[in-house]
Amino acid sequence: MKLANIIGSVVGGGVALITLVTADIAQAVTFNGSTYSLTTTTTWTNAQAQAQAAGGSLVTVNDINEHNFLLSAFGTTESFWIGFTDQDEEGVFEWISEEPVIFKNWVLSEPNNYDGSEDYTAMNQHTAGGWNDLNGQNVLRGIIEVKTTSVPEPSSTLTFLVVGALGGGSLLKRRRQ
Numbered sequence: 001m002k003l004a005n006i007i008g009s010v011v012g013g014g015v016a017l018i019t020l021v022t023a024d025i026a027q028a029v030t031f032n033g034s035t036y037s038l039t040t041t042t043t044w045t046n047a048q049a050q051a052q053a054a055g056g057s058l059v060t061v062n063d064i065n066e067h068n069f070l071l072s073a074f075g076t077t078e079s080f081w082i083g084f085t086d087q088d089e090e091g092v093f094e095w096i097s098e099e100p101v102i103f104k105n106w107v108l109s110e111p112n113n114y115d116g117s118e119d120y121t122a123m124n125q126h127t128a129g130g131w132n133d134l135n136g137q138n139v140l141r142g143i144i145e146v147k148t149t150s151v152p153e154p155s156s157t158l159t160f161l162v163v164g165a166l167g168g169g170s171l172l173k174r175r176r177q
């Protein structure tokens with residue numbers, strides 16, 4: 001959430017919104033090149049929309065270190081939406097950020113796609129840090145992850161764009177590198 005958005009909210013006079021925004025900023029924490037904060041209490045899809053509006057997505061838990069960090073930063077009792085979903089293909093959970101699936105922390109017997117309608121993952125379910133697939137219409141706060149370390153643009157991509165802009169020869173140019 002940018003300062004301009006906060007000012008906009010103040011000008012707009014949304015008292016409830018201001019309170020939530022302030023709380024999110026207070027909880028923003030950083031770890032290993034990412035900044036984390038919380039969405040409002042809402043459905044998975046809306047939580048993901050809030051994360052995208054903040055420039056990121058619902059958290060991708062890449063490894064045990066990030067998992068442990070999340071538990072220390074946000075606690076082990078409240079359940080939070082994370083960015084793990086099988087909405088595209090039943091039973092195939094993927095990160096909404098499209099990062100590779102390396103780490104998982106399902107609790108025993110999960111994911112179970114209960115009632116045939118569970119495609120979205122929450123952490124701190126049944127156990128500290130444990131994952132469970134839920135119906136996305138449940139309302140929880142979600143953990144937003146925004147990458148704060150920018151990856152420098154590869155020079156080859158830059159050359160490709162310049163050559164392309166000049167009109168032609170881009171494939172040839174690219175192959176030579």
Ligand SMILES: [Ca+2]
Nearest residue numbers: 060061062066
């Ligand atoms: Ca991550």
Ligand SMILES: [Ca+2]
Nearest residue numbers: 086113118119
């Ligand atoms: Ca499912």
Ligand SMILES: [Ca+2]
Nearest residue numbers: 112113132133
């Ligand atoms: Ca489940």
